[in-house]
Amino acid sequence: MNVLLVRDVRVVDALGEWRGDVAIQDGVFAALGRGFSWPGALVLEGEGRTLLPAFVDLHAHFRDPGFPEKEDLLTGSWAAAHGGFTAVSVMANTLPPCDSPEVARYVREKAQALGLVEVYPVGAVTQGLSGQKLADLRALAPLVWAFSDDGKGVERTDLMLEAMRLAAALGKRVLVHPEFSGVERALGEELMVARDLYLARLTGARLHLQHLSSPGSVELVRKAKAEGVPATAEVTPHHLCLAQEVYGDYPVNPPLPREPARRALVEALKTGVFDAVATDHAPHTPENKAQGAPGISGIETAFPLLYTRLVREGVITLAELSRWLSLGPATIMGLRKGLVRVGYDGDCVLVEEDENFLLDETFFFSKGKNTPLLGMRLFGRIWATIHRGEVIYLEGLLRGRDYDDHRQVVRKG
Ligand SMILES: [Zn+2]
Structure with missing residues (x-):
């Protein structure tokens, strides 16, 4: 059983907004609520962050x-x-x-x-x-x-x-x-x-x-x-x-x-x-x-x-x-994605809305750094990206490039 729990987070999707815990089990959103404790789950602290599909x-x-x-x-x-x-x-x-x-x-x-x-x-x-x-x-x-x-x-x-x-x-x-x-x-x-x-x-x-x-x-x-x-x-x-x-x-x-x-x-x-x-x-x-x-x-x-x-x-x-x-x-x-709802694919991002950063060429993982935005300060930094319950990006680290087992990386903090 593979469970990822995001605790005490502001959740926003196209249908509305609420605050609480989000559990992803075996790749799909499995439970949404409050005060979850889930033995064996990997926990991401959501405080100060916003979870979006x-x-x-x-x-x-x-x-x-x-x-x-x-x-x-x-x-x-x-x-x-x-x-x-x-x-x-x-x-x-x-x-x-x-x-x-x-x-x-x-x-x-x-x-x-x-x-x-x-x-x-x-x-x-x-x-x-x-x-x-x-x-x-x-x-x-x-x-x-x-x-x-x-x-x-x-x-x-x-x-x-x-x-x-x-x-x-x-x-x-x-x-x-x-x-x-x-x-x-x-x-x-x-x-x-x-x-x-x-x-x-x-x-x-x-x-x-x-x-x-x-x-x-x-x-x-x-x-x-x-x-x-x-x-x-x-x-x-x-x-x-x-x-x-x-x-x-x-x-x-x-x-x-x-x-x-x-x-x-x-x-x-x-x-x-x-x-x-x-x-x-x-x-x-x-x-x-x-x-x-x-x-x-x-x-x-x-x-x-x-x-x-x-x-x-x-x-x-x-x-x-x-x-x-x-x-x-x-x-x-035709994908079952795009909402934080039980049964939808467990794909989400955790965003730091108030974190701003200066956009320069070092920001990009793409080979292409062609943008008119270089030098601009932007808000809404992506802190983590989760695909079907797997953390594929976390604070500058990429799955497959910087780590293979995200569980170890997440536990480090
Ligand atoms: Zn075109």
């Missing part, structure tokens, strides 16, 4: 296979654990891309062998992400949770229509990076959002819109949802928190919003247009970045940034943030 990321790039200089499944998993994430959906733009069962199997098996966080590959929509010919979606389906050509929009409507019909038949979601090339960036986003909402309505495919950045596309999604279109949408921490006026044109795709657009995205979050905040973790080397490669290494800074900028400033509550970082994405992926 661990975060789920719908959108990350772990660059494996193919770009080990930027990231790999090991360092990506370290970064996820450090950032409080226990389940991560990784995009198909690797080398080779995830357009075949072999690559999907490689990602799943390598991540599983690491035993840190759950990694769920996304299969490509088109062969080689070329936008020219559909990948073998039927062959990929048993190994991936969704399909996406993220990095590029699928511009050909005939291919997108066929992909949505197939995905609907296979019971898989289609994730869309909405961008038509050749027109102004925001217009390109809105046009693809409009087209794909229309196709979702037509085919019944479950559509998920990635990293929306334009108030125009937000309005399209709002209307479509009200009409019952089976669509969901995500927004990134940087589009919610970092305006172009302050952070300049730090290269990221879609580009950072101007302040009025940023405010519109926050408003859309508060009014239910977005189902999840997803990091779009995109690690690059300093050389790539110097050449203008778009992207932010964001999986480790997502929570502290959102907590500092939105929760501490009173824009949203911590329970709301938990909905968008945990329950919302877990629901989209």
Whole structure:
């Protein structure tokens, strides 16, 4: 019997807040209450800390296979654990891309062998992400949770229509990076959002819109949802928190919003247009970045940034943030995660809300240190990350890198 007990802790999830003890047994939340004593349990003291369901990321790039200089499944998993994430959906733009069962199997098996966080590959929509010919979606389906050509929009409507019909038949979601090339960036986003909402309505495919950045596309999604279109949408921490006026044109795709657009995205979050905040973790080397490669290494800074900028400033509550970082994405992926409730996976984070830290390059476990946030002071430090009752990250130490048996580490203190 394997029991982890977190005692006397403030617990916050999307459904509310309470104070007490949380017991995880054999990987799931087994008991919630007060004054527990559990012989043989490993105890974490919760006083002064807040327990949240661990975060789920719908959108990350772990660059494996193919770009080990930027990231790999090991360092990506370290970064996820450090950032409080226990389940991560990784995009198909690797080398080779995830357009075949072999690559999907490689990602799943390598991540599983690491035993840190759950990694769920996304299969490509088109062969080689070329936008020219559909990948073998039927062959990929048993190994991936969704399909996406993220990095590029699928511009050909005939291919997108066929992909949505197939995905609907296979019971898989289609994730869309909405961008038509050749027109102004925001217009390109809105046009693809409009087209794909229309196709979702037509085919019944479950559509998920990635990293929306334009108030125009937000309005399209709002209307479509009200009409019952089976669509969901995500927004990134940087589009919610970092305006172009302050952070300049730090290269990221879609580009950072101007302040009025940023405010519109926050408003859309508060009014239910977005189902999840997803990091779009995109690690690059300093050389790539110097050449203008778009992207932010964001999986480790997502929570502290959102907590500092939105929760501490009173824009949203911590329970709301938990909905968008945990329950919302877990629901989209069909995982039994995202709430601190008996029977849910015993995945949680312990956060020190009032601890602030200076963000510098030494903070990152990711190989990618590309972020416009260096030098910033952030609150909401992750103290521990627990995956199915196992402590995978604790105060700077990672399971598998710094210790194998967390019981010894926890008892040390
Ligand atoms: Zn994208």
